Amino acid sequence: MNIVLLDTLTYGDSSLAGFENLGAVSVYATTTAEETAQRVVDAEVIVTNKVVINDTVMEAAPKLKLICVAATGMNNIDHEAAARRGISVKNVAGYSTDAVVQHTFSMLFYLMGHSRYYDEYVKSGQWQKEAVFTHIGPSFSELRGKTWGIIGLGEIGRSVATIAKAFGANVCYYSTSGKNQTSDFEKTTLSRLIENSDIISIHAPLNPSTENLISHSELLQMKDGAVLLNLGRGGIVDEDALSVIIDVKPIYVGLDVLVKEPMSTPHPLLAIKHHERLYMTPHIAWTSVEARERLIAATIENIKTFSKSTVK
Secondary structure, three states: OEEEEOOHHHHOOOOOHHHHHOOEEEEOOOOOHHHHHHHOOOOOEEEEOOOOEOHHHHHOOOOOOEEEEOOOOOOOEOHHHHHHOOOEEEOOOOOOHHHHHHHHHHHHHHHHOOHHHHHHHHHOOOHHHOOOOOOOOOOOOOOOOOEEEEEOOOHHHHHHHHHHHHOOOEEEEEOOOOOOOOOOOEEOOHHHHHHHOOEEEEOOOOOOOOOOOEOHHHHHHOOOOOEEEEOOOOOOEOHHHHHHHOOOOOOEEEEOOOOOOOOOOOOHHHOOOOHHHEEEOOOOOOOOHHHHHHHHHHHHHHHHHHHHHHHO
8 A cells, every 4th residue: 555644743753664564655744735635646545643634635646545544533634525535534542541631630730739930949049048948939739629620521531530539639520512421420510610610621622612612701710729721622712811811810721732733923821921820731741652652553553454344
């Protein structure tokens, strides 16, 4: 098979050698919209993470049989066009659950424990001037006894809820789809979750019902000192609203996802005054070494499975 990998920079330093056992492989670190059609002309299999594969691209690839999305979300594929042309589309689910759950708690403890402040305090030389062995600056609390609200109770949300409970937190949840329910944790409305939670973490997809789900009114509803974490999708938290309210209300926010990635410049969140209240990472929650290896292995397996099915 002729396999074209369009955006391998996404996989970092993970080995792609496994693809070479499947056929002739063309590897591109990045691919622009203008370059896509020309690069897939002879492709039988396209592997993409975020590169858009629309009807025009498919038309330019008459040999194309399979599109492998090296991700869970497949909104970068024109599924109607693929079905019409008899092209199969496969994705990978569940590969990054552990990594995203781990990053959720990493972000929480960084914000909740004021890690930036204490790290900088020591490295600045201020600790050496103390009269006693400890320095008590911004106060932090224990997670035990706090209320943790989960928005989006899929596999990741459930895993976060289970670990939060193990820390002694009282967990409640709001299902954005209404489909995911459990008796293990308290089900509540979005408004009550926001009003009552000390920690809120978002693990939901972006769709018309979740776009700007957390905007001005919801941010103002939050408890003073509460922590909001978005590890779902950019666009669920209204970035313009957040850039205003985070400076006038003492809330702490961790974002691993934004509407536009990489983030645009200038960006309202880069102009806030209270930098200590905001912690941002560049969409890395899913990128543990193990998660990337699972993603690549599962994508290779999708190609193998498809190849076997066509031989039969």
